[in-house]
Amino acid sequence: MSSLAQSQLRETFELNIGPQHPATHGVLRIKVVMDGEYIVRAEPILGYIHRMHEKMGENRTWNQFWPNMGRLDYLSAIAYNHCYACLVERAMGIEVPERAEYIRVITAELNRIQSHLLGFGAYIMDLGGFTPLMYAMDEREQILDLLESVTGSRLTYCYFRFGGVYNDIDDDFITGTRAFIKRFRPQIPMYHKLVTGNVILMDRLNGVGPISADLCRKYGATGPVLRGSGVNFDVRRNEPYGVYPELDFDIPVYHECDSMARYMVRMDEMVQSCRIIENALNKLPEGPVMAEKVPKALKPPKGDFHFAVEAARGTFSMRTVSDGTNTSYRMRLRSPTYSNVSLFEEASRGMLLSDALAFLGSLDPVIPEMDR
Amino acid sequence: MSGYFKEIITGLKSLAIGLQITNKEFFTKPITLQYPHESVKMTPRYRGHIELVKDPQTGTHRCIACGMCEKGCPTGCITVQAEKREGVKGKVLTAYILNFTTCSLCGQCVENCKPEAINFSNEYNLASTRREDYIFNLLQKLHPEGVPEPEIDPELLKKEREKKEAAKKEPAKKAAAKEGGESKAEEKS
Numbered sequence: 001m002s003s004l005a006q007s008q009l010r011e012t013f014e015l016n017i018g019p020q021h022p023a024t025h026g027v028l029r030i031k032v033v034m035d036g037e038y039i040v041r042a043e044p045i046l047g048y049i050h051r052m053h054e055k056m057g058e059n060r061t062w063n064q065f066w067p068n069m070g071r072l073d074y075l076s077a078i079a080y081n082h083c084y085a086c087l088v089e090r091a092m093g094i095e096v097p098e099r100a101e102y103i104r105v106i107t108a109e110l111n112r113i114q115s116h117l118l119g120f121g122a123y124i125m126d127l128g129g130f131t132p133l134m135y136a137m138d139e140r141e142q143i144l145d146l147l148e149s150v151t152g153s154r155l156t157y158c159y160f161r162f163g164g165v166y167n168d169i170d171d172d173f174i175t176g177t178r179a180f181i182k183r184f185r186p187q188i189p190m191y192h193k194l195v196t197g198n199v200i201l202m203d204r205l206n207g208v209g210p211i212s213a214d215l216c217r218k219y220g221a222t223g224p225v226l227r228g229s230g231v232n233f234d235v236r237r238n239e240p241y242g243v244y245p246e247l248d249f250d251i252p253v254y255h256e257c258d259s260m261a262r263y264m265v266r267m268d269e270m271v272q273s274c275r276i277i278e279n280a281l282n283k284l285p286e287g288p289v290m291a292e293k294v295p296k297a298l299k300p301p302k303g304d305f306h307f308a309v310e311a312a313r314g315t316f317s318m319r320t321v322s323d324g325t326n327t328s329y330r331m332r333l334r335s336p337t338y339s340n341v342s343l344f345e346e347a348s349r350g351m352l353l354s355d356a357l358a359f360l361g362s363l364d365p366v367i368p369e370m371d372r
Numbered sequence: 373m374s375g376y377f378k379e380i381i382t383g384l385k386s387l388a389i390g391l392q393i394t395n396k397e398f399f400t401k402p403i404t405l406q407y408p409h410e411s412v413k414m415t416p417r418y419r420g421h422i423e424l425v426k427d428p429q430t431g432t433h434r435c436i437a438c439g440m441c442e443k444g445c446p447t448g449c450i451t452v453q454a455e456k457r458e459g460v461k462g463k464v465l466t467a468y469i470l471n472f473t474t475c476s477l478c479g480q481c482v483e484n485c486k487p488e489a490i491n492f493s494n495e496y497n498l499a500s501t502r503r504e505d506y507i508f509n510l511l512q513k514l515h516p517e518g519v520p521e522p523e524i525d526p527e528l529l530k531k532e533r534e535k536k537e538a539a540k541k542e543p544a545k546k547a548a549a550k551e552g553g554e555s556k557a558e559e560k561s
């Protein structure tokens with residue numbers, strides 16, 4: 001907490017959390033007006049890592065915009081790859097081979113588990129428990145190794161291409177993924193035993209940071225935040241894309257609306273992702289992984305296109321207006337964390353400061369994606 | 373009052389369960405690698421910086437200096453330098469500069485390259501405190517002992533010399549003929 005300014009008039013004081021604070025997961029600054037231990041007003045101040053991704057989308061060619069997709073939400077970059085690929089494929093009318101669709105889903109779900117694992121570990125660390133992070137990192141490492149063996153990168157993936165994926169998966173990857181799932185499945189009950197059942201955690205999360213479904217709708221919150229408030233909305237189900245309709249999985253929904261509910265949604269989603277991956281591996285067809293005849297110099301027809309995917313933190317959607325040239329006329333990215341954190345101001349009124357940090361962590365913000 | 377004791381008992385129980393799991397870890401093998409002494413084996417698809425591929429047949433690179441990689445790169449970190457040499461078909465690569473500080477390892481250059489002259493390397497031990505260390509000349513990296521001279525095709529050399537002679541004889545058309553010859557050479561590449 002960087003600065004402390006006392007104001008004699010209102011008997012409240014201002015407190016800055018961040019922009020360099022371990023509990024804000026990056027360069028998020030929250031200006032809080034405090035009355036003793038209670039928050040009167042908390043205002044998230046964004047923009048410390050704004051990089052003009054939308055503008056870059058407008059002056060780079062369609063292919064050159066690919067690396068940006070790995071640098072928005074660096075924890076679930078593959079979902080962002082997925083959105084961009086599908087957006088341009090929709091605009092161009094490119095058919096993606098079946099195998100590529102399956103590979104996309106498998107890698108995206110692995111990426112989601114990885115993201116939730118880190119979210120879980122970092123969240124517990126925010127609350128003061130260090131050990132679970134190490135457990136989570138151990139599992140996460142396995143996923144990163146698997147993804148590295150197909151995509152070549154460990155964090156900022158640039159793996160999808162218009163019409164397919166960069167390269168095919170091999171048998172090593174398939175056996176490795178199956179082995180990982182076998183190893184990971186029993187870990188989740190272990191996490192529940194170690195962490196969720198812990199009385200300190202329960203006391204800190206149960207009933208903390210209540211967000212009603214209406215508040216979520218008001219600010220457009222999505223993902224685990226929305227599903228923790230009892231709304232069953234998931235783009236994979238409600239606006240299915242790729243091969244999700246062919247795979248069976250459940251959408252975990254919790255009705256408690258508190259931080260614990262959001263935490264539990266993430267934990268359950270990891271189990272569901274395992275199910276999706278297994279299912280997809282069983283159904284994985286043979287065939288090419290790239291569509292034929294995708295032009296090198298892409299020029300989508302004139303028009304306004306939109307695509308949404310379910311990233312680890314909620315709905316990520318892209319909208320582009322194409323004027324028929326090799327760059328986009330207007331590119332708009334809608335990132336989930338931006339909406340999720342927007343409700344912090346309203347929801348945190350009257351909260352204890354320590355609760356507010358537990359609440360903020362349960363929103364699982366990733367700042368580079370919020371600022372774009 | 374009974375609720376108070378109940379809370380203490382459930383609390384202690386949850387702590388005991390947690391400690392049980394933690395204690396188990398005393399007896400498992402650590403997974404930490406002592407980095408400078410041990411290192412991880414990279415997967416073949418790992419994306420290090422790009423490198424020129426050595427063609428086993430010719431013993432040198434396959435780059436034809438078409439510049440497609442340079443054009444496709446989102447950050448403009450590739451500079452291909454090439455020149456025309458007498459008696460050699462197409463252009464001869466003289467330097468392939470990669471500014472690795474701005475490379476995003478996206479793979480556009482590798483995809484754009486028709487003759488498959490570049491690929492990702494497996495190198496990851498690149499730590500340095502000087503920025504200049506990240507500006508690589510990939511041609512030099514491929515041939516650290518010196519770049520071999522390209523083979524001269526005697527027939528082509530003869531043809532080119534004849535053309536030049538012809539151009540010299542007609543000073544009025546000299547410029548036009550030379551330009552024509554050059555653009556033809558470019559077309560071939």
Ligand code: SF4
Nearest residue numbers: 435436438439441485
């Ligand atoms: S695209 Fe390939 S052949 Fe052309 S200049 Fe680049 S490396 Fe050389």
Ligand code: SF4
Nearest residue numbers: 445475476478479481
């Ligand atoms: S990998 Fe991408 S950024 Fe790096 S040199 Fe190639 S095209 Fe440029």
